[in-house]
Amino acid sequence: MKHDKLGIYSKTFITDVPADPNSPDVAHFRKTIRRFPDEAIYIYSFKDNRMLYADGWEELLGYADNEITMLTIVNITAPEYAPFSNELNDKALMFLHNITKDLEQYSFTIELKKIHKNGTHVPLICKVGVFSAEEGQVTAIIGHSQKNESIKLGNVMRYAAYGPEKSAFEEELNKQLFRHYAISEKEKEALAMVAEGFSFKEIAARFGVSQSAIEKRIIPMYKRFEVKSLTHLISFAYANHILP
Known part of the structure; x- marks a missing residue:
């Protein structure tokens, strides 16, 4: 081996x-x-x-x-x-x-x-x-x-x-693990709510955290997945089976 x-x-x-x-x-x-x-x-x-x-x-x-x-x-x-x-x-x-x-x-x-x-x-x-x-x-x-x-x-x-x-x-x-094409369950949960149309403020309220905490989950994915906007990120997520 x-x-x-x-x-x-x-x-x-x-x-x-x-x-x-x-x-x-x-x-x-x-x-x-x-x-x-x-x-x-x-x-x-x-x-x-x-x-x-x-x-x-x-x-x-x-x-x-x-x-x-x-x-x-x-x-x-x-x-x-x-x-x-x-x-x-x-x-x-x-x-x-x-x-x-x-x-x-x-x-x-x-x-x-x-x-x-x-x-x-x-x-x-x-x-x-x-x-x-x-x-x-x-x-x-x-x-x-x-x-x-x-x-x-x-x-x-x-x-x-x-x-x-x-x-x-x-x-x-x-x-x-940031350099890998990967997503954690926490990031996926936040991204799913963005895809449903919730604002960062609304998502933060749902999770009981600050708006900046949600931004820190979502924004770094732009660089990781090489996307340029939130719409592009959501499209990428569906195309790669991150979201159903």
């Missing part, structure tokens, strides 16, 4: 070691973690530097659960999504490294495509969250990947952040 696809920060922590199918942890997780149809799950331990659990990957992407490692998951991302996906993971881990409380409540999602073992591309909604933490440090993460054929994926990466400091988390990701 190639390691150079990973971010500078996260590649330090990720290995190519699969879960041990004979481990008692595997039987425990299979009983306690619910898996939905068209979904695959993994748990990766930074403490043990290995996958602790993998379930559902053969049905979803053609890989046996004992083939799934973190490097496999990274390397089967479709090429057009890989740079942003890997950097998002990298920056999210960096942010969480500086958080010491309520770590298990943090997660993020991204919409992308993974490459099935047969070579076809599968649209997924992937959620990564903190599974366990000790003494203010993340010790394991859990990932859920669910197939969703209804996703209309364009050239713009879509992602969202969650947790007690959701705004700070998303703002940090926005700042770090």
Whole structure:
């Protein structure tokens, strides 16, 4: 497996070691973690530097659960999504490294495509969250990947952040990932209201923030997406499936 696809920060922590199918942890997780149809799950331990659990990957992407490692998951991302996906993971881990409380409540999602073992591309909604933490440090993460054929994926990466400091988390990701064609859930929500005809003042009132806060969500997108006006931005959003 190639390691150079990973971010500078996260590649330090990720290995190519699969879960041990004979481990008692595997039987425990299979009983306690619910898996939905068209979904695959993994748990990766930074403490043990290995996958602790993998379930559902053969049905979803053609890989046996004992083939799934973190490097496999990274390397089967479709090429057009890989740079942003890997950097998002990298920056999210960096942010969480500086958080010491309520770590298990943090997660993020991204919409992308993974490459099935047969070579076809599968649209997924992937959620990564903190599974366990000790003494203010993340010790394991859990990932859920669910197939969703209804996703209309364009050239713009879509992602969202969650947790007690959701705004700070998303703002940090926005700042770090600005050079990519990407949009956060918060930005998408504001843009959707602009498209419906609401003014910045009305949107600010709806979200309970200042008008300048809404402007800071919308205006930077002009440069990011190389558009010249609000009308152009909205047209771009529809053309790239950011807005339905």
